[in-house]
Amino acid sequence: MENITVELVRQCLGNKFESFYYLPARGTRGGILLAWDATVVQLLNPHTTTNTLTAVVKPVDGPEWWITGVYGPQGDREKIEFLQEIVEVRELLAGPCVLVGDFNLLVNLEDKNNAPINRKNMILTLKHEDQIITGQEEIAEVVDDFYDNLFGHAPARAHSLDLDKLDVSSKDLEHLERPFLPQEVERVVKAMQLDKAPGPDGFTGRFYATCWHIIKDDFMHALDMFHRTDMRGLGAINKAIVTLLPKRPGATELKEFRLVSLIHGAIKIFDKVLADRLAEELPTIVGVHQSAFVKMDITKAFDSVQWPFLIETLSKLGFGGRWVNHQDHSDDIATVQSTMRCQIGSFPCKYLGLLLTLREQRASQLHDLVDQMAARLPTWRATSLPKSGCLLLVQSVLCAIPIHAMMALDIPPKTLLAMSKLCRGFLWCGKDKANGGNCAVAWDTVCTPKWAGGLELPNLGWLNCAMQARWPWLQHTDPLRPWSEFQINVPKESMDLFRAAANTTIGNGCTALFWEDRWLQGYRV
Structure with missing residues (x-):
């Protein structure tokens, strides 16, 4: 975590631990937390380096000593620098010192345990067009081409159906688009399988179920933004880990492998909430004799379906615009790419x-x-x-x-x-x-x-x-800049510096701030 609060520490460690120092995490790793019960001990003089957090420990009764928490890096080069970093930290400490944490290092080679690796699920060779492919890069290229041809190219639509002539009944399904309710989301979270393989976020269902009381407000805020069609940040979590599992021992061709997709936990919960809503209406939309058709086709037809026809059918059945747009938002990107003849990138860039x-x-x-x-x-x-x-x-x-x-x-x-x-x-x-x-x-x-x-x-x-401080300065002195009408987030210190250094000459009064700008003979009101 990049920011740790007193409430979070209390929830994790108990109410006695309300004093703490921490080193923020870098991405999903690297964070260090030193928390203590002030009735027993005090920690003073915190000092941080790239991978360490150090403080002096003063017990209620007893001599002082030092504690250094560490979180070792992964790369070999960084590990060498990390060891030197520990030496330099120790040289600065006078007296006894305890070193604790995750070093990401092995003392003995035999401590390394690769026994759990299931090598029979590793794809070492692959048969493709009467050729045996062995290199990992070559195998990856063949797999990409295979599924790109299978899923990625929908033929042009030559015909359409007049759904009105088929007497397709329409239902009122607007309630499917209602805002997300905390009760229904929590019901989905609590029903998740606790220890299934995680997606790109690294969190299993046990994390969401156990920490729901901590993440609930942030999670519901994200769902509310999504409901309001605010898709900012969606690309960061709308990802999946895709792997191939053999359908039988000795599989050598791609058709003998089963495609497994591990998606982000947040997306999984969102989709499950929508699926639960839809499940209540399915008996009136899909007949019993059609269920086998649905199960058979959905296993291999997600990206090869005719999306325009599917959208027309959903609209005819009574699904609203939000529901339809959720199914079709990826097509909008493809349309922009085709029109502007540009590549689709992603952030960060x-x-x-x-x-x-x-x-x-x-x-x-x-x-x-x-x-x-x-x-x-x-x-x-x-x-x-x-x-x-x-x-x-x-x-x-x-x-x-x-x-x-x-x-x-x-x-x-x-x-x-x-x-x-x-x-x-x-x-x-x-x-x-x-x-x-x-x-x-x-x-x-x-x-x-x-x-x-x-x-x-x-x-x-x-x-x-x-x-x-240049941002507010340019915003006030050059209103013709394309971004000048936007709200620019400027650090408080920079804004204070700008206001202390700038005098405002009153014109039409549209941009001057009455209480904050210095417009009265060089002074504020």
Whole structure:
């Protein structure tokens, strides 16, 4: 989790644990939580690094000691850096220390256990058009082509049916489109199979059933947005893990494999709620003699059906626009792609060198900015440069690299800290890291003006704040910009900086804020 609240800690650990420190997670891993019962012990002086969270432990009675929580990375290169990170953290601690957490490391090779792997379900060879395919990439290509030909191409519609002549009765099914009710969603969640294989989110039914009282409000808000046809963020969860399971031992051809799709838990719950609603009406829509037809066709005909005919039939039966659009929303994308002759992409993506996402960007997503700065260091011969030369390179090159990103993005504090550490390390040591003993003065002093005793290097935090203040400035001074009419989310510090620095001249009064802008001889009301 990126944000942990007191309520969440109490729900997970109990009411006594209302004091805590945490290191936010990166995606689905990397988070660390240190929580304590204040009647027994106190934790003070928290310190974080990329993979650790450290604090001093002060029992009610007894000597002080240190605790360091860790969450080790997955990659081999990152693991080496992680071990060095632990060494550096330990060097900073005076006294006993306990190291706890998930190291993602093995002490002995025999500790690695691959016994559960079911190798008979692995596709090592595949027969295709009288050829034996062995390479994994070649097998994947054959599988993609096979299912693309099977599901992905619907023939052109040459004929249509006059449904009115067939005497197809229409029902009032508007109640199927009513807003989602907490009771019906909870009923579906509680009825989920607890330990079935998870989808891309990694959560089984047990998670949703056990934590429903925690996620209920957020989940219902998401369903409400979907009901209002607000599809923002849907692409992030509308995904599936697709795998092939052999129908019989020794399967070698694709037709001998069964296609299994593991979808996101949220989508599964949404579909199940709609299915439960529909189940009440099915006996009056589909006759008993048609049930075998439905079961037979749905096993292999999802993407090969004639969608225009299906939409016409659903509308004739009485299904409303929302229900029909839910079935047909993917066709809208295909129409746009065909008309504009463009490719369909997905977020996150890069544009003009910047990563674009649908949500606020995390520090892990902007690590490329730190890597760009770090990549410059090996090209400079720092050992042969005087301190004035290092100072010039930091000021004119390193500190200039993130400016382009700062003009468009609100850089997270963790990323800004990593950038500042690179600048500090190169200035004092000529490398990417510098310990406290290597630094002549504090970095905040280095970033102060020369008249105040500093070296006048940019403070990246304030530089980021100033660059974000450009948005309200441009919005007020250049209303012809295409985005000027939109509500731009600007950090509070940047907005305060803008209002403190800008004077407003009253015109027609449409853009000036009476209480907040300085329009009265340079002052606010």
